[in-house]
Amino acid sequence: MKIGATIRAARKAKGLTLEKLALEAGTDASNLSRLERDQQGANKELLERILQILGISLTGAHRIDPNVGEDIRIKGLIPVISWVQAGSWCEVSDIYAVGDAEQWLPCPVTHGPRTYAVRIRGESMYNPHERWSFRDGDIIFVDPDRDAIHRSLVVAKLTDTQEATFKQLIIEGEQKYLKALNPSWPEQIMRINGNAEFCGVAIAKHESLI
16 A cells, blocks of 8 residues: 555545645645645655654654555554455464555454454345345454354355355354355355364444445
């Protein structure tokens, strides 16, 4: 994620307009707009002011570089990653080890330091008659440090695939199943026998009006 996209995501998460942030940072909105679109750079002092206003911190000896967004640690924002990245989540201990994020979003609930977000694909978890229902394109927040218990909504990776899947965990005695919430889904129940690795528990759904 380049510095411009990082600044734009953090600004929107804080509910700041271009004009408001530009005023606080001591620049003008047109310059800030070009910076957010990575069409121009900014001097070190201006970048430091913008990052401070947005609550974006730098790690240790990391330097400010207008073209390198990977060095930026965003406080309070969660990365939206791909399902391939989610499938590798259990193997990493740092959310920044997965590479670029699609975008960064504020999580509405208390979460662990490795929490990530993924965008739902398909309609297997869509059931408008249940408490939880997820449409294609919805975004969920997933905490890999939360214990998966009976009826948890989990992201799991099967051993024969590189990508993860989103289902409800059903535990009956020693047996575990993955269940699609959609009652019309062709394969609603999948039995798992040590052939799945849990990559986190869904803790919230992102609600957006746009």
